[in-house]
Amino acid sequence: MNKKLQRIHSALSTPKTDDGRIYFHPILMMHASFQFGETYTNLMTNYKVLVEANMKCLELYDNDAVSVISDPYRETSAFGATVIFNGNNSPACEKLITCMDDVIRLKNPNIYQCERTLDRINGVHYFRQLLGNKFPIIGWIEGPLAEAADISGVSETLINIIIEPDLIKRLTQKCLTTGKDFALAQIVAGANIIGVGDAICSQISTEMYNEFCLPLHQELFDFIHQNGGLVKLHICGNITHLLPSLSKAGVDILDCDWMVDMGEAHRIMGPEVMMCGNLDPVSVILEGNREIIRNKFEEAKNSLPIENWILMGGCEIPMYTPINNIKYLREISLKK
Amino acid sequence: MNTSNLYDAILTGNLAMAIEITKQEITHNTDPQFIINEYMMKAMEEIGSRFEAGKAFVPELLMAARAMKGSLNLIKPLLNGKPNATTMGTIIIGTVKGDLHDIGKNLVASMLEGCGFTVINLGVDISSEKFVNAVKGNKASIVCMSALLTTTMPYMQTVIDALQEAGLRQNVKIMIGGAPVNKKFADKIGADGYSDNANAAVTLARTLIV
Numbered sequence: 001m002n003k004k005l006q007r008i009h010s011a012l013s014t015p016k017t018d019d020g021r022i023y024f025h026p027i028l029m030m031h032a033s034f035q036f037g038e039t040y041t042n043l044m045t046n047y048k049v050l051v052e053a054n055m056k057c058l059e060l061y062d063n064d065a066v067s068v069i070s071d072p073y074r075e076t077s078a079f080g081a082t083v084i085f086n087g088n089n090s091p092a093c094e095k096l097i098t099c100m101d102d103v104i105r106l107k108n109p110n111i112y113q114c115e116r117t118l119d120r121i122n123g124v125h126y127f128r129q130l131l132g133n134k135f136p137i138i139g140w141i142e143g144p145l146a147e148a149a150d151i152s153g154v155s156e157t158l159i160n161i162i163i164e165p166d167l168i169k170r171l172t173q174k175c176l177t178t179g180k181d182f183a184l185a186q187i188v189a190g191a192n193i194i195g196v197g198d199a200i201c202s203q204i205s206t207e208m209y210n211e212f213c214l215p216l217h218q219e220l221f222d223f224i225h226q227n228g229g230l231v232k233l234h235i236c237g238n239i240t241h242l243l244p245s246l247s248k249a250g251v252d253i254l255d256c257d258w259m260v261d262m263g264e265a266h267r268i269m270g271p272e273v274m275m276c277g278n279l280d281p282v283s284v285i286l287e288g289n290r291e292i293i294r295n296k297f298e299e300a301k302n303s304l305p306i307e308n309w310i311l312m313g314g315c316e317i318p319m320y321t322p323i324n325n326i327k328y329l330r331e332i333s334l335k336k
Numbered sequence: 337m338n339t340s341n342l343y344d345a346i347l348t349g350n351l352a353m354a355i356e357i358t359k360q361e362i363t364h365n366t367d368p369q370f371i372i373n374e375y376m377m378k379a380m381e382e383i384g385s386r387f388e389a390g391k392a393f394v395p396e397l398l399m400a401a402r403a404m405k406g407s408l409n410l411i412k413p414l415l416n417g418k419p420n421a422t423t424m425g426t427i428i429i430g431t432v433k434g435d436l437h438d439i440g441k442n443l444v445a446s447m448l449e450g451c452g453f454t455v456i457n458l459g460v461d462i463s464s465e466k467f468v469n470a471v472k473g474n475k476a477s478i479v480c481m482s483a484l485l486t487t488t489m490p491y492m493q494t495v496i497d498a499l500q501e502a503g504l505r506q507n508v509k510i511m512i513g514g515a516p517v518n519k520k521f522a523d524k525i526g527a528d529g530y531s532d533n534a535n536a537a538v539t540l541a542r543t544l545i546v
Contacts, residue, residue, distance in 0.1 A: 030487065086434075088487060089434045089435070089436075089485075089487070089488070090435070090436055090437075090485065092436050154439050155398060155438075155439055155442065158394050158395040158398055158439075159395065159398050159399060159402065161395050162349065162395050162396075162399055163399075203393060203394040203395075204393050204394070204395060205393045205395075205396075208393070208395065241390060281516075282486060282515075282516040282518070283518055283520070286486060287520070318485075318486035318487070318516070319486060319487050320486065320487070
């Protein structure tokens with residue numbers, strides 16, 4: 001095993017790692033709230049609910065990491081946007097940016113003084129109190145382009161990449177600054193891995209990614225490394241066309257959604273990167289029977305070296321996923 | 337001015353040029369339906385094909401749709417009441433109640449409009465009552481529903497049941513889409529079709545319109 005991979009494994013290890021089990025890191029948000037008997041809104045707005053719901057899932061599923069991932073609007077709220085919560089539905093968020101003047105006026109917040117960002121920081125701290133030092137805690141931030149889209153609208157951001165590129169570049173720079181602040185705060189609170197969600201990247205070309213995102217990702221990931229954290233990059237959707245560029249970004253763990261060929265992704269990303277994924281959360285984990293789940297698990301397992309693999313659904317585990325399906329995934333990923 | 341430049345203007349997402357060329361053609365009394373059929377629809381079909389092949393991405397699709405709409409907005413008033421004005425059919429499209437995701441739905445709406453359908457875009461978080469009223473009020477041929485969450489996609493069944501109860505189900509075809517949606521789900525709820533991208537949605541709509 002190469003030295004970088006050894007370092008990553010060291011951060012991923014738990015008290016149970018030595019028994020040869022495959023790391024299992026399901027993304028749990030709505031499902032965690034449901035299992036805990038709380039609404040998704042309560043999970044998003046109260047760090048104690050978030051942490052305790054995930055701790056209940058840890059008891060149920062014996063997974064190998066916990067995360068404070070919840071929703072995309074923590075930083076957006078800190079920038080001043082109003083977030084509207086609605087029971088178990090996804091939240092809605094006010095747009096703050098409609099023109100360059102809005103970008104110029106936008107001020108980077110103090111993330112310790114904003115309710116929603118402080119709530120997540122407290123969540124990391126609470127996890128660390130409960131779990132002690134030898135368990136991976138994944139902090140979470142929005143990537144710069146995703147945050148730009150959260151603040152100004154997805155369609156607007158994608159059009160402005162073409163018609164107002166300077167606006168996007170100035171805005172993403174400001175988002176990067178807040179992203180760094182938020183990442184550092186979570187590392188200080190006890191997170192040893194920082195998850196970076198930049199879903200919108202799968203919707204743009206390689207050329208656009210190279211121009212608008214890659215330099216920012218490189219800067220952000222270097223910053224996280226300099227402050228002692230590992231980087232887990234999560235881009236929902238098909239990122240196959242971005243893989244050659246992503247291999248230059250400095251990622252430690254790359255999440256792959258179900259439509260990506262994990263073997264090909266591993267070959268492009270190289271032996272120093274952990275690949276995380278990539279069973280279809282809906283058709284396999286939610287709706288599948290044991291045979292389907294087993295077949296897809298074996299397919300993923302056989303596509304890359306075990307030492308480079310973290311088992312996960314391609315994206316969030318759906319709210320009503322049967323407990324037994326997730327338990328089965330854990331069962332078959334324990335080395336006999 | 338050569339209207340084939342309109343094809344290029346839409347394909348490359350050049351709104352200003354699309355508007356300028358369309359204005360020139362209106363001044364020269366070019367048949368508006370000809371402009372739609374020969375240039376707008378073909379440009380949208382081409383960008384849709386490129387998107388499906390991974391040679392164009394969402395920004396290019398959005399820009400083409402924007403240019404197409406700029407042109408279409410100038411032509412629409414000329415079509416109203418014309419005996420030879422043709423539409424492939426009226427489609428109601430919306431994201432179901434509880435769900436706020438709209439970019440995929442909006443792309444599908446733009447592609448359908450660019451390819452000759454009349455599209456009524458209801459927006460997001462749409463109740464079954466709104467779908468039913470829209471079908472009644474517009475004599476729609478197709479209803480398109482979008483959902484991006486496993487928690488909201490069951491509402492598609494609610495909409496289908498509401499259309500059935502209103503006596504409208506036999507008059508419309510139902511198409512569904514969205515990340516967690518698949519053919520198995522479409523068959524289970526009694527939808528007439530499912531598509532996983534905007535270009536495929538146009539192809540499906542064309543086959544469903546009889």
